[in-house]
Amino acid sequence: MRAFLALLLTASPVLAEAPKVITDIPPVAGLVAAVMGDLGQPVVLLDKGGDEHDLALKPSQMEAMTEADLVVWMGEDLTHELGHALEAVEVPKLTLLEAPETLKMDYPEGGVNPHAWLSPVNAKAWTGLIAARLSELDPENAATYAANAEAALAEIDALDAKLAAQLTGLKPFLTYHDAYGYLAAHYKLPYQGGLAAGEAHAPGAARLAEVEARVKSGEIACIFPEEAHDPALLEAFGTLGPALNPVGSDLDPTPQAWAILMQRLADGLATCR
């Protein structure tokens, strides 16, 4: 028996487990998953169909936090409640909106626009940051993280070029909420902002009247509702485009999540011609 055990011990060296990573939203989870590859899969906190701004921790998720090796999340500008919850947990964090490498935009009304994952420039910067943090936590697998990150960067570049070609020549469009500033800036799209400006949850009468006038004058050619919001207010303005989901709240945390999200948004917006 002793010999058998000794054989077992020498034959199966204890493999260091890959870090347990918790993320806030599917596109961030996708970038982490691409860097981890076969070594592991991150957890994503946002519920399927959830609103990215209303993310709060369930008790089970709070408990999982205590076992996490790293939390990769956007930051308090996106999810204020999650920020509060994370303050109470001693876990290493990579707060993407606070990283100096992150390209950040403000809303015209002021305040940080937190939808920074819709920028391929940020997706690439964060891929590098994620690989660096994972390598620090798990130096044995550093070469794998580096190789996976390099492959991920090449895929982001290829998709970026494809989307740039797909998104040329769009007409001016409006969305339900003001989430697409990064995408519009990157691909130079004629984005007219959201019906609900900034993070306001419902537009006021003045905003509705302004949008109605701009639709009538042709300044706004297309209106896109969103899966997480009732389209009733928008329907008053005319025919709507396909419903967008800027956070991909239905997506699993696979290495493809970020790319699937970007492609779906491009497919939706490309109908505005």
Ligand SMILES: [Zn+2]
């Ligand atoms: Zn949003």
